[in-house]
Amino acid sequence: MPRLNLSPLERAALYTLLRRRLLFKWEQEALTDDITRSLEEKGLIARDGEQWQITEKGARQVTRQR
Secondary structure, three states, X not given: OOOOXXXXXXXHHHHHHHHOOOXXXXXXXXXXXXXXXXXXXXXXXXXXXXXXXXXXXXHHHHHHXX
């Protein structure tokens, strides 16, 4: 699978979601609608009720970026 070209904000949001399920309020606010929509469209995150979860594809993307 080719590496996706993520913006710095998308990359930061993806790392944040990968590390913890419960986010601080400022982290939730940093995950803007535009960023989460973009990550969802790329298949890297998915909504789980009120929260976002990183997908398997998203986790693989993060490990490739390290």
